[in-house]
Amino acid sequence: MTNESDHNSKDEQPDRRQFIKGASCVIGAVIGSVPMVAGVRVSLSPLVDKEAAESGAMLRLGDLGDLETGVPMKFAIVADKSDKWTRYKDVPVGAVYLVKQKEDAKEPVVAFNTVCPHLGCFVDYRKEETDFFCPCHDSNFALDGKLKNGVSPRGMDTLEVELRNTTEVWVKFQRFKANSKDKIAIS
Amino acid sequence: MQRLKQLYDWLDNRTGIKEHLREVLFETVPGGSRWRYVWGSTLTFTLMIQFITGIFLWMGYSASGQTSWESVYYIQEHMTGGHFLRGLHHWTAQVMTVLLVLHLMQVVIDGAYKAPREINFWFGIILLQLVLALSLTGYLLPWDQKGYWATKVATDIMGSTPIIGETMKQLVLGGADYGHHTLTRFFALHAGILPLSVIGLTVGHIYLFRRHGLTPKKPIKKADEYFWPEQVLKDAVACLAVLVTILVLHFAFNGAHLDAPADPSSAYPARPDWYFLFLFQFLKYFPGHWEVLGAVVLPGLAMTLVFLMPIIGKSERGHRFNVGLLFGILAFAGILTFVAVNADRNNPTYIASKEQAAREAAIVKELAENGIPPEGALALLQGPKLFAQHCASCHTYGGENGLGNSVEKPSAPDLKGFASREHLTELLHPERFESAKFFGNTAHAQKSKMHDFLNDEFDGINDDKDLRADMDLLIKAISAEAKLASQSKLDLEDREAIQKGRELFDEIGCIDCHALGGWNADDYSAPDLTGYGSRNWMLGIVNDPAHERFYGKKNDRMPAFGKDEKLTRRQMERLVDWLRGE
Numbered sequence: 001m002t003n004e005s006d007h008n009s010k011d012e013q014p015d016r017r018q019f020i021k022g023a024s025c026v027i028g029a030v031i032g033s034v035p036m037v038a039g040v041r042v043s044l045s046p047l048v049d050k051e052a053a054e055s056g057a058m059l060r061l062g063d064l065g066d067l068e069t070g071v072p073m074k075f076a077i078v079a080d081k082s083d084k085w086t087r088y089k090d091v092p093v094g095a096v097y098l099v100k101q102k103e104d105a106k107e108p109v110v111a112f113n114t115v116c117p118h119l120g121c122f123v124d125y126r127k128e129e130t131d132f133f134c135p136c137h138d139s140n141f142a143l144d145g146k147l148k149n150g151v152s153p154r155g156m157d158t159l160e161v162e163l164r165n166t167t168e169v170w171v172k173f174q175r176f177k178a179n180s181k182d183k184i185a186i187s
Numbered sequence: 188m189q190r191l192k193q194l195y196d197w198l199d200n201r202t203g204i205k206e207h208l209r210e211v212l213f214e215t216v217p218g219g220s221r222w223r224y225v226w227g228s229t230l231t232f233t234l235m236i237q238f239i240t241g242i243f244l245w246m247g248y249s250a251s252g253q254t255s256w257e258s259v260y261y262i263q264e265h266m267t268g269g270h271f272l273r274g275l276h277h278w279t280a281q282v283m284t285v286l287l288v289l290h291l292m293q294v295v296i297d298g299a300y301k302a303p304r305e306i307n308f309w310f311g312i313i314l315l316q317l318v319l320a321l322s323l324t325g326y327l328l329p330w331d332q333k334g335y336w337a338t339k340v341a342t343d344i345m346g347s348t349p350i351i352g353e354t355m356k357q358l359v360l361g362g363a364d365y366g367h368h369t370l371t372r373f374f375a376l377h378a379g380i381l382p383l384s385v386i387g388l389t390v391g392h393i394y395l396f397r398r399h400g401l402t403p404k405k406p407i408k409k410a411d412e413y414f415w416p417e418q419v420l421k422d423a424v425a426c427l428a429v430l431v432t433i434l435v436l437h438f439a440f441n442g443a444h445l446d447a448p449a450d451p452s453s454a455y456p457a458r459p460d461w462y463f464l465f466l467f468q469f470l471k472y473f474p475g476h477w478e479v480l481g482a483v484v485l486p487g488l489a490m491t492l493v494f495l496m497p498i499i500g501k502s503e504r505g506h507r508f509n510v511g512l513l514f515g516i517l518a519f520a521g522i523l524t525f526v527a528v529n530a531d532r533n534n535p536t537y538i539a540s541k542e543q544a545a546r547e548a549a550i551v552k553e554l555a556e557n558g559i560p561p562e563g564a565l566a567l568l569q570g571p572k573l574f575a576q577h578c579a580s581c582h583t584y585g586g587e588n589g590l591g592n593s594v595e596k597p598s599a600p601d602l603k604g605f606a607s608r609e610h611l612t613e614l615l616h617p618e619r620f621e622s623a624k625f626f627g628n629t630a631h632a633q634k635s636k637m638h639d640f641l642n643d644e645f646d647g648i649n650d651d652k653d654l655r656a657d658m659d660l661l662i663k664a665i666s667a668e669a670k671l672a673s674q675s676k677l678d679l680e681d682r683e684a685i686q687k688g689r690e691l692f693d694e695i696g697c698i699d700c701h702a703l704g705g706w707n708a709d710d711y712s713a714p715d716l717t718g719y720g721s722r723n724w725m726l727g728i729v730n731d732p733a734h735e736r737f738y739g740k741k742n743d744r745m746p747a748f749g750k751d752e753k754l755t756r757r758q759m760e761r762l763v764d765w766l767r768g769e
């Protein structure tokens with residue numbers, strides 16, 4: 001069986017041969033990397049091309065009169081949204097629970113994002129048990145949003161609420177980082 | 188280095204890679220390396236570029252009637268490196284077509300198709316057709332005007348094939364008409380079936396090539412050499428030259444072209460890509476039911492002859508016939524291409540519609556900057572198109588008809604930036620008010636109350652700072668009524684000035700004719716300025732300008748588009764949204 005040195009042995013100009021080999025490899029590497037780099041660069045777009053995050057504007061959800069004290073009520077968040085090239089008008093982007101507080105409370109209404117702070121499932125309100133319950137990994141929260149078991153790293157995420165014209169409930173809808181102890185807004 | 192060698196040994200131990208590499212690299216090249224043997228390698232190289240760039244484009248492409256153009260636009264204009272990636276893919280496809288012809292020429296001239304290499308030749312011819320099919324399918328995917336119309340012609344030709352035509356066309360289109368499934372099918376062909384077939388056949392092609400060895404160019408003058416490294420270097424340099432050509436083309440033409448989105452309602456001169464132009468031109472000589480002859484029969488015959496080359500070429504005379512045939516076909520195609528290009532170049536209608544298409548492409552891309560509605564980018568063009576069709580016989584938009592053409596003798600105000608501060612600053616200037624750009628050619632110019640009012644109250648505004656300040660407040664107040672998205676920040680910041688402007692509106696007597704909040708028919712004789720320029724207000728005036736709330740009896744020639752059912756509600760909305768820059 002032959003091997004490479006045999007092939008070289010009959011060569012009279014080892015330097016030239018060495019150069020040709022080197023040049024072939026270099027050119028091969030260069031021309032191969034052009035399409036590869038061009039492609040990988042575009043695939044990194046999510047890291048490079050930051051889309052303008054929609055700042056959480058205040059949205060009007062309902063009226064104080066619609067709410068029953070101590071009973072969470074679910075409201076869909078309908079807002080404008082852009083997704084890459086598309087700009088949607090008034091589409092559902094999430095939901096919140098509004099809980100009307102007792103007369104003497106500091107905040108008249110508390111709002112929770114319905115997204116579970118554990119890993120992002122949709123948290124249910126259970127009427128019988130009067131609590132919030134996440135069906136994914138059984139996280140359990142009290143009606144004030146506090147943790148009732150140790151699955152989720154933090155309690156339910158509250159949102160900023162404003163009462164306008166004494167009865168209109170306005171909420172600033174935001175999303176938060178999942179599975180972290182601290183509540184970190186991501187939009 | 189030692190480590191690397193260890194790793195190599197380890198790998199070899201388990202895969203036998205050394206042996207394979209040796210086989211690949213130490214193939215004998217009879218008569219030594221030559222430049223004329225590089226074409227196969229350059230083709231393999233371009234194929235590789237297409238696979239790589241294609242897969243990455245795939246990550247951003249979305250095949251459907253409302254997202255194809257949009258996603259390609261997004262790749263091209265909004266993703267870092269997207270413009271280059273698409274340019275690379277596009278121009279490599281063009282260069283590949285040329286390389287295919289060169290490779291075929293070299294094979295035929297050198298007689299490399301002769302026994303025992305017939306099957307390999309046939310593989311090559313099928314590969315050629317597959318690559319052309321890739322070009323054809325890829326041309327449609329951006330779903331822009333040129334791809335849409337060219338493909339429409341191509342598939343209609345297919346549909347006119349006797350007996351099986353209509354069935355085949357429906358299968359290709361995924362239905363009776365062009366739509367979502369046309370795109371999904373073309374995409375499956377372009378990114379799935381065809382590339383897989385190409386890979387399979389290329390492997391077979393190269394395997395057979397290796398089995399039979401290279402066909403040396405006679406007479407052999409030099410000693411035999413191994414493939415590695417002399418021929419490899421030549422191949423590498425040739426590939427580099429190909430890549431440089433592609434890059435030069437990309438930069439010279441500023442990447443790949445993207446026309447306006449496919450629009451079945453607009454005139455567009457359909458042309459296939461340049462390498463199919465000769466077929467397109469050829470067809471013109473076969474009118475009526477002779478078309479089948481030009482579209483299917485004769486090209487099919489030529490292809491059959493090419494296919495039979497290995498058999499025809501058994502004798503020396505046959506070989507010469509083959510070479511002659513190939514050059515004949517190429518020369519014929521070349522002449523036809525030239526005729527086609529030349530005809531278009533001297534055709535004013537063609538040039539005009541091309542230019543119009545380019546203007547529309549530029550307009551829609553500019554509008555798409557602010558996001559595209561879910562109905563797709565075509566909806567964005569509806570505003571300017573409706574304007575050009577229904578409004579531009581009187582109004583202008585920035586001096587043009589909305590689609591970038593000039594308007595002859597405009598007789599009504601320019602509507603670009605309607606109700607914006609800039610627009611009002613000009614409109615409410617005593618001298619500009621009655622210029623041709625605004626009310627100069629209407630009944631509202633001379634001798635109208637508005638004319639007199641502006642000239643009384645704001646005479647000498649150019650030199651009087653106080654007058655200018657007052658006008659500024661008024662403009663802010665009136666413009667804020669429009670709630671223009673582009674001005675929302677300014678409106679919020681200038682809340683106080685707007686309030687002052689409203690007070691001034693009452694003080695100096697605008698309110699004597701115009702309402703600003705709380706209009707009623709009895710107290711006001713001039714157009715209601717409550718919500719002036721807002722979506723509702725604009726829809727209202729387009730619907731019926733002669734309504735008491737607007738011009739009433741003083742309406743000067745403007746049609747009631749909604750009331751008289753000249754436009755649908757949806758069309759009016761598109762028009763108004765576009766005018767308001769939404």
Ligand code: FES
Pocket residue numbers: 116117118119120121134135136137138139151152
């Ligand atoms: S996501 Fe809710 S418990 Fe895990």
